Amino acid sequence: MKDSTVRDIALMALRNLGRHRVKTIITTTAVAISVALYIFIDGWLLGMNLESRRNIVSYETGAAKIQTNAYFAKKDELPMYESFTGAEELSAKLTAAGYDSAPRFVFSGTLYSREGTAPMVFNAVDPVKEAKLLRYVPYIEAGRFPEPGKREIAVGTLSAAKLRIGIPERPEKAEFDSEILGAATNEEEAAFVRSFYTENTDGTLSVKKDGNAADRDRLWKLLAATGRMTVRISTVIDMKDADKPGAIRHVNQLIDATVVGVINSPNPKTNANVAYLPIDALQDESGMMLGGKVTEILIRASDAKDSVLPQGKETPERILTALGSALPTELALRGWKDYTGDYFAASAQDNVTSRIMIIMLFILSFIGIANTMLMAILERTKETGMLRALGMTDSQVLLAYVIEAGCIGAIGSIIGILIGCLINIPMVVYGIDYSAMSKEMSGDYGYRIVAYFRSAWNPLVIILSGVVATILSAASAIPPTLRALKMPVTDSLRFE
Amino acid sequence: MKTNEQKNGGLSALMTIAYRNIWRNGRRTALCVTAIAIAVFFNIFMQAWMEGMIDGIEEVVRTYETGHVNIVAAGFERDKEYFPVQYPVADGRNAQELIDNIEKLPHVRAALPRITSYATLFDSTVKHALLWGIDVEKELKVNIFNLTDRDDGLKDGRYPKKGEAECAIGSILARKMGLKIGDKLPLKTVSAQFSDKYFNPTIVGVFEFDYRKYDEDVIIVPFDKLQKILVLGQGTQQLFVYADNASWSAAIKTDIGALVGKGNFVREWRDNYWVAMLQQSTFLYFIIFGVFQVVASFLIINTVLMVIHERIKEIGMMGALGMTRREIVSVFFFEAVYLSIFGALIGCAVGGAASYIGSLFPLDLEFFTGGGMKDMPISSTIFIKFSPGIVAGGFVFGVAVSAACTLIPSLKSAFIEPVEALRR
Numbered sequence: 012m013k014d015s016t017v018r019d020i021a022l023m024a025l026r027n028l029g030r031h032r033v034k035t036i037i038t039t040t041a042v043a044i045s046v047a048l049y050i051f052i053d054g055w056l057l058g059m060n061l062e063s064r065r066n067i068v069s070y071e072t073g074a075a076k077i078q079t080n081a082y083f084a085k086k087d088e089l090p091m092y093e094s095f096t097g098a099e100e101l102s103a104k105l106t107a108a109g110y111d112s113a114p115r116f117v118f119s120g121t122l123y124s125r126e127g128t129a130p131m132v133f134n135a136v137d138p139v140k141e142a143k144l145l146r147y148v149p150y151i152e153a154g155r156f157p158e159p160g161k162r163e164i165a166v167g168t169l170s171a172a173k174l175r176i177g178i179p180e181r182p183e184k185a186e187f188d189s190e191i192l193g194a195a196t197n198e199e200e201a202a203f204v205r206s207f208y209t210e211n212t213d214g215t216l217s218v219k220k221d222g223n224a225a226d227r228d229r230l231w232k233l234l235a236a237t238g239r240m241t242v243r244i245s246t247v248i249d250m251k252d253a254d255k256p257g258a259i260r261h262v263n264q265l266i267d268a269t270v271v272g273v274i275n276s277p278n279p280k281t282n283a284n285v286a287y288l289p290i291d292a293l294q295d296e297s298g299m300m301l302g303g304k305v306t307e308i309l310i311r312a313s314d315a316k317d318s319v320l321p322q323g324k325e326t327p328e329r330i331l332t333a334l335g336s337a338l339p340t341e342l343a344l345r346g347w348k349d350y351t352g353d354y355f356a357a358s359a360q361d362n363v364t365s366r367i368m369i370i371m372l373f374i375l376s377f378i379g380i381a382n383t384m385l386m387a388i389l390e391r392t393k394e395t396g397m398l399r400a401l402g403m404t405d406s407q408v409l410l411a412y413v414i415e416a417g418c419i420g421a422i423g424s425i426i427g428i429l430i431g432c433l434i435n436i437p438m439v440v441y442g443i444d445y446s447a448m449s450k451e452m453s454g455d456y457g458y459r460i461v462a463y464f465r466s467a468w469n470p471l472v473i474i475l476s477g478v479v480a481t482i483l484s485a486a487s488a489i490p491p492t493l494r495a496l497k498m499p500v501t502d503s504l505r506f507e
Numbered sequence: 508m509k510t511n512e513q514k515n516g517g518l519s520a521l522m523t524i525a526y527r528n529i530w531r532n533g534r535r536t537a538l539c540v541t542a543i544a545i546a547v548f549f550n551i552f553m554q555a556w557m558e559g560m561i562d563g564i565e566e567v568v569r570t571y572e573t574g575h576v577n578i579v580a581a582g583f584e585r586d587k588e589y590f591p592v593q594y595p596v597a598d599g600r601n602a603q604e605l606i607d608n609i610e611k612l613p614h615v616r617a618a619l620p621r622i623t624s625y626a627t628l629f630d631s632t633v634k635h636a637l638l639w640g641i642d643v644e645k646e647l648k649v650n651i652f653n654l655t656d657r658d659d660g661l662k663d664g665r666y667p668k669k670g671e672a673e674c675a676i677g678s679i680l681a682r683k684m685g686l687k688i689g690d691k692l693p694l695k696t697v698s699a700q701f702s703d704k705y706f707n708p709t710i711v712g713v714f715e716f717d718y719r720k721y722d723e724d725v726i727i728v729p730f731d732k733l734q735k736i737l738v739l740g741q742g743t744q745q746l747f748v749y750a751d752n753a754s755w756s757a758a759i760k761t762d763i764g765a766l767v768g769k770g771n772f773v774r775e776w777r778d779n780y781w782v783a784m785l786q787q788s789t790f791l792y793f794i795i796f797g798v799f800q801v802v803a804s805f806l807i808i809n810t811v812l813m814v815i816h817e818r819i820k821e822i823g824m825m826g827a828l829g830m831t832r833r834e835i836v837s838v839f840f841f842e843a844v845y846l847s848i849f850g851a852l853i854g855c856a857v858g859g860a861a862s863y864i865g866s867l868f869p870l871d872l873e874f875f876t877g878g879g880m881k882d883m884p885i886s887s888t889i890f891i892k893f894s895p896g897i898v899a900g901g902f903v904f905g906v907a908v909s910a911a912c913t914l915i916p917s918l919k920s921a922f923i924e925p926v927e928a929l930r931r
Contacts, residue, residue: 382538471664
């Protein structure tokens with residue numbers, strides 16, 4: 012076919028689109044709705060998954076963890092007795108290979124504050140190594156992160172608010188008068204405390220936005236002096252009995268500690284019923300009797316970027332190669348994906364249901380195009396006969412109809428892409444606020460996002476959804492055209 | 508003037524013409540019917556799924572979280588996540604007296620006292636659990652604890668007796684701790700006077716409610732025993748009121764509010780965060796269903812437009828032979844309605860069958876949550892809900908939306924001049 016012929020055929024197809032304008036508009040609208048919704052849903056799913064994954068790696072697990080095999084098998088029960096020693100040697104080996112590592116001893120227990128009690132997961136960490144490897148450490152809402160060697164503890168913001176620890180963000184008037192203003196010992200301090208808060212119309216107060224760090228520290232110290240930050244950890248130490256294989260000994264333990272910071276990071280798991288305290292302060296009989304034992308070592312490459320998910324050097328295989336024979340057989344190294352089953356289940360479910368919905372919608376709009384083309388071709392049987400009688404080949408006729416259908420798809424796709432992008436802009440910038448749900452479920456709903464679920468741009472999918480929609484609609488013209496072409500020319504000329 | 512008889516005869520004649528017309532192009536009809544069927548099927552199946560989920564959540568909320576109406580002290584409500592026992596209902600008024608008064612109210616079936624508090628476990632790898640103090644005998648008259656098998660939920664042994672130092676524990680908890688019936692379960696809890704209280708009940712039963720939070724965390728103890736241990740006097744921490752019918756809860760809530768007075772927090776099950784949220788999302792799904800139905804109706808709209816264009820000569824003929832504009836419009840409108848009815852019927856059949864088959868197979872929620880979301884009040888096994896109401900609703904919705912969409916293009920036929928049309 013010559014180029015000019017193709018151009019003529021394309022022009023003919025375009026003009027044919029205008030023959031039933033309403034019909035064309037309705038069909039393109041259907042395509043546009045499907046494409047726009049697909050772009051919106053895909054962008055949203057991508058946005059929350061990208062952010063969740065980054066937040067898991069940056070705030071929760073690092074790129075990989077070393078644990079004993081026995082611990083991993085029961086990891087949901089936090090079996091502290093399945094611990095191991097020799098973390099120092101492993102860390103040294105990892106540092107030499109260009110990896111950061113952070114040892115942890117994880118245990119559960121109950122935290123008693125002056126005002127209440129709550130079950131908690133306690134992470135005994137090395138504050139220096141933890142700060143280098145994970146990113147929640149700078150997200151201290153008030154106070155600071157615990158220092159090595161001290162009985163200090165940092166708690167998640169949700170539990171701090173409920174246990175009445177830290178600086179209350181929105182106290183009620185009565186609570187403010189008794190607990191916060193009551194901490195002031197003289198007039199000057201009382202004036203300072205008052206200046207820290209503004210009164211709201213609903214009988215509560217809120218912390219002034221412009222308060223500086225020094226003022227926060229001062230208020231923290233005032234409140235700490237009242238005993239507000241003094242807490243007690245009640246737990247049972249489980250250890251393997253050296254004399255009786257398989258038996259576990261239990262030792263009841265109470266540990267006094269001072270809350271020095273409240274954590275509010277973008278990953279809800281760090282803000283719920285979780286506390287962090289220095290591992291070196293828990294080694295002896297007055298702590299958790301660790302004697303150098305840890306339950307896990309977190310690993311990330313020293314030069315890892317927060318915005319990039321673990322890959323290349325950070326894959327479990329590469330880390331294992333770097334460790335070589337240093338890893339004892341009872342220990343195993345697993346990537347971050349093995350530790351976040353709840354997120355992957357929630358994400359997979361949303362992914363599948365949303366996509367099924369959109370695909371159903373796509374099917375509907377393609378039946379629409381098929382119907383439109385079927386009618387268009389049927390209606391023009393006589394014309395088709397005429398064109399063929401005048402010397403147009405079958406492939407040229409087919410091309411004309413395919414272009415016509417493709418144009419419906421293309422116009423619909425372009426409009427759909429435009430609308431989809433327009434919806435995406437506010438979704439990327441602002442997102443939808445799910446903080447109420449996050450609070451209701453104590454941050455435990457699979458996704459690792461605290462409040463705003465935002466979309467992300469996915470240019471490849473945006474373009475591809477348009478291309479696929481165009482190709483599919485072009486293809487929908489083929490069956491009815493082939494059928495029309497089977498008719499002898501003389502018959503189609505006589506067709507009524 | 509036409510008589511009524513003629514009018515009726517006219518209508519059925521129009522419908523007959525419309526019905527015959529849909530078979531003039533089989534493929535087109537097939538496509539339209541398929542599109543409507545897909546939309547209706549989707550709507551019915553999605554709704555069956557959603558309602559199954561909502562029913563599951565509402566039932567858990569009514570059984571475990573709030574009853575039909577829930578009464579707690581304002582202080583308890585503020586710190587409810589940690590189940591404080593320092594704030595008894597109505598300032599520690601005699602619970603039995605309160606219950607008797609509430610049970611005298613109209614529509615109230617029963618008022619049940621309950622206490623929940625945290626327990627720290629000793630000699631165990633599991634560190635904490637929830638103590639659930641309930642009047643077992645009375646509870647079982649009102650509530651069905653196992654939501655899947657619809658029975659009392661007892662797997663082994665029996666429930667603890669009144670006043671005895673006995674307990675029943677959840678099946679997952681029993682497995683994790685490696686305990687069985689006859690074992691002791693030493694624990695510590697904090698009383699209303701902020702003092703530590705030690706308790707060493709004997710396990711007499713293992714229950715399985717198929718509600719993960721309870722199977723994993725809860726120790727059931729007799730209400731009166733826990734009341735004594737926690738030094739609550741004659742008071743109770745919470746009251747769960749059950750009505751003859753869940754829909755009476757709003758009225759009962761008002762009555763109880765007046766009865767217990769200030770300083771207490773009365774809520775009905777509809778106030779629960781999850782129930783309220785799902786009610787909101789129902790609206791969202793309604794919009795999604797609407798979009799589906801409208802996109803499917805686009806096909807019928809197009810068909811009607813094409814049909815009018817194609818049969819323009821016939822319209823002229825019909826007009827010339829004395830059919831009014833209203834009658835001509837009706838013919839095209841009925842044709843579209845037939846298409847949507849056939850589509851909706853097929854969609855209902857397929858959607859109804861799919862949701863009926865789905866309703867026979869329990870779905871394990873673990874698969875969807877991967878072990879997370881323990882704070883969501885939902886039974887571990889959910890069923891897709893099959894109900895004729897959903898199928899009928901899907902049919903009516905499908906036909907109504909499609910009919911409304913096709914009315915406008917059908918009207919187009921009314922603007923055609925018979926004389927002009929005949930000449931085309």
